[in-house]
Amino acid sequence: MKLVSWFRGEAFQRGVHPPSCKLTAHTRIRRLPFPPRVIVPLSQHIGKPPRPIVKVGQEVVRGQPIAKAEDWLSVPHHAPVTGRVEFIGLKPGMRGPWVESIVIRAHPGATQEDLWGEPRDLSGASAQEILQAVWDTGMVGLGGAAFPTHAKLSVPQQAKVHTLVVNGCECEPYLTCDHRVMVEQSDDLIRGIRYAMRATGARRAIVGIEDNKPDACDAVRAAIARAGTLPEGEIHAEMVPTKYPQGSEKMLIMALFGVEIPAGGLPVSLGMVVNNVGTLAALGRLLPVGQGLTERVVTITGPGVARPGDYIVPIGTPLSFILDFAGAFDAQAKEVILGGPMMGQAAASLEVPITKGISGIVVMRAQDMQLDRERKIYPCIKCAQCVESCPMGLNPSMLGMLAAKREYDLMGSRYHLGECFECGCCSYVCPSNIPLVQQFRVAKQILREKAVARKSS
């Protein structure tokens, strides 16, 4: 693997270096107790929400399926606690509007062991069987995008995959859950990588780890050495220079291999499949025991938290319970972010639950957000900082001016608005405090609606 090492100095162009603030990089993952009731939203991922298969009043056991996948881009859900189904209906969602959810009241003294599922041997399983097993766990990408993992691992007919890229970058400030998973669950991770390699047919797997977590790289390399020579192929851990937004699969592939994924294309068109370390570690833990995804590692951190740390949290635990546990109400917390501070969403309410796609909860105080006191927005002074930082090579300055004039069509057709993946680098650097990426989100939404209207008319 000398070639890849040789490319170590080659990261992608542009990008930014936000302060990393990894407060919890060296604390062990801890377990959170059960909340009195968990709220499992049905729609936790991209695609159609699954259909509930339990009734109100029914007793459920931790790990038992409670919702069934409806179609290809939908995954089942499993009961995160042992208890009684209390309510099925609308509950506040993280995006603001209310969403269909299943509420389960936990039995007092319920165990955190998974009681559902039985060990199975997947050593001789075909790719199709492994994909089915992945689907049954209800796994989605735990990095944040929440794309169903079985769909991501299934390779189209004509394409051949030669490399599985494992994304261990975690470039967002504050978040450390992937870091701790790599350090503490590296054997699970290797097992998960092996399943993913069998599912995709890749003969090579490369774990890309940013060089601000050398201990994670050491742990993964040690686990690779422990696994020895594998029938699936070889696994390597590679360090890449730290930069935001390296967690984007396009940027990571650029950093590791120096190739650009074609605009509008997917990594599979270059023979690669990208998966997040947290996802693969969870797969490595769940697949051999046949259990579903009922909990995930969440980083609870930020300057507004008294006891920050990485916690194993049952899916569906309300934010207020977690924040109470981590001591967020002592400080003058101002904003609760689901995900990292660069791309995460502000929680609309503290009653919303943890879903499969939330990798961190960051509690910020007003003074930590480094916003101007009055947040005065100046006109664009064309300082070119946004152009220098846009990893997709767009011209956010021009796009912002067009957005102000509502020239959305021009933004899409001439200035490649569709390429923007909303990493927020432009808004982060803008000295005039212009909400660039926020404007682009609105513009993209309007363009999408226009396209739908055009199609239906």
Add this chain to the structure above:
Amino acid sequence: MTIEIRSAPHIKAPRNVAMIMRHVVFSLMPVCAFFVYQYGLSALASLLVVTGSCLLTERLFVKTGTQAGDISDFSAVITGLLLALSLPPAFPLWMGAVAGFVAIALGKALTGGIGFNVFNPALVGRAFVQAAFPQAIATYSPSFLPGRFSEFVPSSLAWPLMQPADLMLWLKVKQLDALAAATPLARWKFEGVLAGAEELLTSLSGHMAVGPSPLLILLCGSYLAVRRFLDWRIPAAILGSAGLTAWLLFALSPERFPNPFFMLFSGGLILGAVYMATDMATSPVTPKGMWVYGALIGLLTVIIRYYSGLPEGVMYAILIANAATPLIEKVTQPTPFGKSALAKIGHAKRGASYPLHPGYISREEAHAVTPKKRFLWNKPKRDERHKPGEHR
């Protein structure tokens, strides 16, 4: 606990407009200090009056709501300081005040204030006084005059609307070397006297009638460039293109044209390249555009200096390039990630079929070969690029 809901990103780099402007002002301080040390009281008064005039004008237009921004963003201070540095040190103060007013009123407020100006305000002010007071602006007082801290050069204190006293006469009365009152550029242009190497060196450190010291400006500018408060590409392109053009002409006929070093370090080229052409609002934002813009300025400067009736060409070169900025920007948009020649080959439609990359590596050799960075030798061959109906 009340929570706020805001859209990502939730953190912000500590840099803001006022901070950028403040740093430019800080970096100008050594230049101004040396300017005052060189020319004494007159230069100090000129700096203060011009900057004051700019600030008052800015205040007037912000107060009446004509322009965006506010006075606390320091941008008017930069305009004032640069304008004063680009004028002769003993420029009549009332003319300096007029220049400051015109700079802000016509150069900035007219188009809507900070960020909206098409032309560099300081240069608009200077262009106006160049047209209105051609004689005063061509008269430089020599630097390091004895007694410069105790009395004003008489031209500084001319009555408003009056022409200044003749500087040459005053110098003769004081029994000083009157020749030094013309800048090296003007002397080359109008008297055919080319500055020698020794003179060039002394002019580098500001020891002649040349205005602020070019070396000091380069030093302060490099501080800004390192801190990323200005883009290094623009000064590099200007100096590169001016030097190259001057060298080309010098190589063609060394007896007609001065050597390129003289071109680079005389007059206001360094000040213009480092502080005026890099004005953010009036220069392109695209990296390629910056090179084009800088190259244009360098070329125009040398052409104007050699062929026009003016001794100095930087000002007009920058103003013309400012006007060309929108066009330059339009044709130099950056190539988005994944749209380059190599990436186009493997173009795939999302969700549909996945045509394979022609540089596809088979599963067997995958562990041995890694796709390389795009270089000449692994660019796809022409016939691979144009397989009809296969990769589109």
